[in-house]
Structures are given as structure tokens and as C-alpha cells.
Amino acid sequence: MSDLFHRVEPVADELGEVFAKRGHELALVGGPVRDVLLGRAGHDLDLTTDARPEQVLEIVRDWADAFWTIGIEFGTVGARKGDWQLEITTYRSEAYDPKSRKPEVRYGDTLDADLARRDFAVNAMAVRLPSHEFVDPHGGLRDLADRVLRTPGTPEQSFGDDPLRMLRAARFASQLGFTVDAAAIAAMRDMAERIEIVSAERIQAELDKLICGADPRAGLSLLVETGLANHVLPELPKLRLEIDEHHRHKDVYEHTLIVLEQAIAQEAAGPDRVLRWAALLHDVGKPKTRKNEEGGRVSFHHHEVVGAQLAKRRLSELKFPKEVVGDVARLVELHLRFHGYGEGEWTDSAVRRYVRDADHLLDRLHKLTRADCTTRNKRKAAALSRTYDQLEERIARLAEEEEIAKIRPELDGNEIQEILGIPPGPLVGRAYKFMMDIRMDEGMIGKDAARDRLVAWAAANG
Incomplete structure (x- = not known):
């Protein structure tokens, strides 16, 4: 398994050692683990830790080339090291209040508990750092081989915690070419109306990734089949x-x-x-x-x-x-x-x-x-x-x-004002449009002819 992660080892191991020296756990998690196993790794790394956001900020402050706190209210600290973009998130669980559009974030204490709250088993795999211990409590590696999306727990619980995951299933169907587990599809159909609690911005991000995926038909068909499209893209x-x-x-x-x-x-x-x-x-x-x-x-x-x-x-x-x-x-x-x-x-x-x-x-x-x-x-x-x-x-x-x-008219605004003896204003715009129509309809007719046509138009229009 270590051989697969050789590209990310230097920066990931270095940060893992920094966290370990401060008495904290750190693991590569989610999409980057999945993508490495699929042979499509990029330069963005998601990591998770038992350290609280303020502690993460203190640790990366001197280590990273740059850092930011845009997502710190949701437990995430961003950092850049060389060409790598990192997001370090405290172990957490999150759920939606039925009357709120924002998830309620609760911090956790173990990696296993953090993985249990993730959207799909293929995103619930982790690699502890710097030991490279592979952690897969929900069979994500098997699902990856079968190219199927299945929730770690029950779909009802997962989608209830964050209804956006239903759209994410359709997005992954488009991006990765995976099929969605029958139980998850049934839950999506039963819980489709729940998507309305999610903010328009989050829905837009998922739909945009879906439409820009490798096979948007697969994702769109899933939205229509489950009734989700009725709530997020009813025109379809x-x-x-x-x-x-x-x-x-x-x-x-x-x-x-x-x-x-x-x-x-x-x-x-x-x-x-x-x-x-x-x-x-x-x-x-x-x-x-x-x-x-x-x-x-x-x-x-x-x-x-x-x-x-x-x-x-x-x-x-x-x-x-x-x-x-x-x-x-x-x-x-x-x-x-x-x-x-x-x-x-x-x-x-x-x-x-x-x-x-x-x-x-x-x-x-x-x-x-x-x-x-x-x-x-x-x-x-x-x-x-x-x-x-x-x-x-x-x-x-x-x-x-x-x-x-x-293409522009043969007479510009200043020339029109000079020929007609008028100040700047709406009349100049009307005259300019008339000259543009001549240019579009007849091509170049010459300055003298253009001047004559402008004067004739002005006379005809009072």
C-alpha cells in the first residue's frame, strides 16, 4: 500500500511527524485516498486529526508556507506546502437540524468514529501518518473494486445527517462512473424532499461538478429517477x-x-x-x-x-x-x-x-x-x-x-455630435445605432456618404 502513496509521502509524512511530536494523530483521508487507489491523485490532500482547530492552527503556523482559516468554524484549517494544498479537519460528526440550512458540527475523538460519519464507504478509508497504516472499517476498498457507492451506515442515517450526500451520489456517478447501491437509491427516493434544507450554494457546487463530470447523463438520470431533480432542477x-x-x-x-x-x-x-x-x-x-x-x-x-x-x-x-x-x-x-x-x-x-x-x-x-x-x-x-x-x-x-x-460605425460618437451640432445624450446613441445599422447592412460606404446619410436621418427625425 505504501508504494501507491509514494508521491504524497514526503509532505504527508513530514506533517504526520510534526503532529506526532505534539501528541496528536493525523491521517490522510477521504477523496485523496480513494483517488490514489484509482490512479488519479492530484495536489490536494484531505487530512483528519484529533487536534482541535485552534491546535491545528498553532501546529501548521510555522510549518506551512501559508495557511488560512476560512473553514475553521466547521473544524477545517487550510494550508499550503510547496505545490500541495492541504485541508486539515478535526475528527467530527455533523447533522442538520430540520429547520436549519447549516450543519451542526460536533467534534469527535477517534478516527473510526470520524470515518463512520462520512458519505460513502469509498470515502471512508484512511492512511495513518507517518506509520502508513491503512484503515478501512467499512469495506471501501471492496466497493472501489466493484465501483459501487454504499454508505458506511444505513443510507437513511447518512442522508439524514447531511441530505447533500444524495446529490453527491449522483455527482460521483458522473465523475467516477460508479453505480449507486440499491438501498441508497431507495433512500434517495424516499428522502428526496429533505434536500430542500440544504443551501442553494452547496447544491449548485454539486450540480456543477456533476454536469462537468465524465458521464453527466448517469448523474442526471439518477436525479430524475429518484425525484431529487424535482427539487433542485425541476425543469429537467x-x-x-x-x-x-x-x-x-x-x-x-x-x-x-x-x-x-x-x-x-x-x-x-x-x-x-x-x-x-x-x-x-x-x-x-x-x-x-x-x-x-x-x-x-x-x-x-x-x-x-x-x-x-x-x-x-x-x-x-x-x-x-x-x-x-x-x-x-x-x-x-x-x-x-x-x-x-x-x-x-x-x-x-x-x-x-x-x-x-x-x-x-x-x-x-x-x-x-x-x-x-x-x-x-x-x-x-x-x-x-x-x-x-x-x-x-x-x-x-x-x-x-x-x-x-x-466592426464599428464609420462615424464615431464625437463625429456624430460635431456633424449634428448636438451635445452628449440619448440622441447621440440613437444616431450611433442608425450608423451601426448601415455598417452592418451595407458594409463600408465611405465617410462622405456616411455623413450624408446621417444628416438625412437627422432631418427625417426632426
Whole structure:
């Protein structure tokens, strides 16, 4: 076992000896132990100790290159030593009061008791330092080999202590590709409503890790299957629209999961959270806009507009950063725009507007639009792909010709004020927009022509 931990031995053993000299226990625990055994160790170490937070702070103060106390109210002291980030937590147990969103932290005295309160057996393994004694009282090593998530005690007790663990099960299904024990799934289904006691920030962190995992479909499917999604992401199960024999449309829920997978397949450099969330939420406006039409058709007019509003509301309630909320909502709003391109009838002006409206999201919009094609008709899929290829080629050509991303009117604000003899104010903004429309629609027309058009517009508008 020691051979597996050779990378972390120097810093871990050194700190273990420091704690031992002060009469305290120290052990590597949880995720880092699991990840080392899976061959995917990083530079973050979780450690646990019988020392109280104030004692931990006193011990690491002189040893670490830096330390911080952000989590000290929950028994955690952070430290940095070289390239290693360490979190040292006092043995503890925690549980939720039924009326509180914050866990109540109680300190413990033994490593075994600390491991018993952890979320899953694969995270309840430890290595004592500096002796390297492997501690696995709940069969985590066996579960690791079986790739299964099982709680150390009963699932009801574990999820009752911290309901967020139910979301963590779905997150690990996505990140690690593990299946969840049947008893845990049953408890998740029975206790799903309990998740509402957890703060939006903690829920957001788990959902974001889930969506950025290797297999988000697995985690999302588990959320829907257990009913947890009804409480944390209700737009997702609502996509399972009833399909009857008279009114035909795609299975929107299944379509959404495929779009997410196809978007992921286009990522070039690791998970793109904005693209993934946009793919997941791109059709959330369909349930509200569904309408049965003559001939057995089903329409979803303006679902992209409604969907953008719903996406913005959901991500805001989950406390995502404003820029993420805005970018995802904008992609949802724009995801159907390409379908107006038809057989390439758009003018250069329309192509410029497409690029301008997408702005910094253009590359993501390309990927989302391509991912949104899930038809089984190979001929139709090939035609859509060719058409989008043509659009991208036109965008590239226009960008080369005009540096499209830097397009500005031929007359700036100061020139507009000088020509019209007006002071700064809303009128200058209206005139600037008029000149921008000319620039977008007609390209470069020359300063003299631009001046004449501005004067004519001013006269026509009083």
C-alpha cells in the first residue's frame, strides 16, 4: 500500500511527524485516498486529526508556507506546502437540524468514529501518518473494486445527517462512473424532499461538478429517477412530455441528454460548463410552449425565448455567477437562430448580425447548434451539417474581409455630435445605432456618404 502513496509521502509524512511530536494523530483521508487507489491523485490532500482547530492552527503556523482559516468554524484549517494544498479537519460528526440550512458540527475523538460519519464507504478509508497504516472499517476498498457507492451506515442515517450526500451520489456517478447501491437509491427516493434544507450554494457546487463530470447523463438520470431533480432542477423532469398516438414529437428529455453528450464530444480542452449547461437547458421552454396542431403536429413556438428566461431564473436561484447565468441564457435564446438560414439565403448583413449577437459566445453557439441535431435521418443530419459548414465558411470569410468582431460605425460618437451640432445624450446613441445599422447592412460606404446619410436621418427625425 505504501508504494501507491509514494508521491504524497514526503509532505504527508513530514506533517504526520510534526503532529506526532505534539501528541496528536493525523491521517490522510477521504477523496485523496480513494483517488490514489484509482490512479488519479492530484495536489490536494484531505487530512483528519484529533487536534482541535485552534491546535491545528498553532501546529501548521510555522510549518506551512501559508495557511488560512476560512473553514475553521466547521473544524477545517487550510494550508499550503510547496505545490500541495492541504485541508486539515478535526475528527467530527455533523447533522442538520430540520429547520436549519447549516450543519451542526460536533467534534469527535477517534478516527473510526470520524470515518463512520462520512458519505460513502469509498470515502471512508484512511492512511495513518507517518506509520502508513491503512484503515478501512467499512469495506471501501471492496466497493472501489466493484465501483459501487454504499454508505458506511444505513443510507437513511447518512442522508439524514447531511441530505447533500444524495446529490453527491449522483455527482460521483458522473465523475467516477460508479453505480449507486440499491438501498441508497431507495433512500434517495424516499428522502428526496429533505434536500430542500440544504443551501442553494452547496447544491449548485454539486450540480456543477456533476454536469462537468465524465458521464453527466448517469448523474442526471439518477436525479430524475429518484425525484431529487424535482427539487433542485425541476425543469429537467418536466421535459419528459407525454406523447400520445395522435400528436407526434421527439422525446424532449432523451433528446436533451443526447444534445448534452454531443456538445461534450466537441469540447477541445476539458469541460466547458457554460456549453454543458446551455445544452442541458436549451429546450426547457418547450413544456410551457407546447401546442397541438392540426395533422398531429406539435409546435413549440418561441420556446427559445421562454427557455432563456427559465434558464436565467434557475441558474440565478442556484447562485451561479452572473456571467455564467447570462452566457447560458443567451445561448439558449440563440440556439434556434441558425434554422432561419435555410439553404443559405441569409445576406451578408444577416450573417454579420448572427456573429454580432453571439459575440464572445460564437464558438459555443457553433457547438450547441451542431449538437442540437439528433435526427436519426442520416440524409437530413448530413444536410444540416453541410449547411452549417457553409455558414461557418461565410463567417470566416467575412471575418477575414472586415475583421467582423471589431466592426464599428464609420462615424464615431464625437463625429456624430460635431456633424449634428448636438451635445452628449440619448440622441447621440440613437444616431450611433442608425450608423451601426448601415455598417452592418451595407458594409463600408465611405465617410462622405456616411455623413450624408446621417444628416438625412437627422432631418427625417426632426
